[in-house]
Amino acid sequence: MIMTLPPAFAxxxxxxxxxxxxxxxxxxxxxxxxPENWVAVRDSKDLTRPGFVASGGAFGALVAGLRAGAF
Structure with a gap:
């Protein structure tokens, strides 16, 4: 699978x-x-730490797995 880096954003x-x-x-x-169907995630109690980004599809799969009790 070929992954592209997420776009730069503030x-x-x-x-x-x-x-x-x-x-x-x-x-x-x-x-x-x-931008460009990426989802950014960060820790709400420490906004100085960097978060991460995932593609919309990968984030959707994570949420579906959490809802199904897979983790």
């Missing part, structure tokens, strides 16, 4: 959101839709 330019099931206790991740 995290502060993205619209970040937490899951509606997240609590206010700080144990959450935030996600944002990044």
């Amino acid at each position: 995290p502060e330019e993205l619209r970040w959101f937490k899951a509606t099931a997240s609590s206010d206790h700080g144990a959450c991740v935030e996600v944002a839709h990044a």
Whole structure:
């Protein structure tokens, strides 16, 4: 499989959101839709640390696996 690197983007330019099931206790991740069908993920309690990006398809597979209890 050939993977291309994600486009360069500034995290502060993205619209970040937490899951509606997240609590206010700080144990959450935030996600944002990044350019060209990439999804950015970061730790909501330490925004100074870099997050990561995944293709939309890979992120969708991760979410489906989590919902199915695969992890």
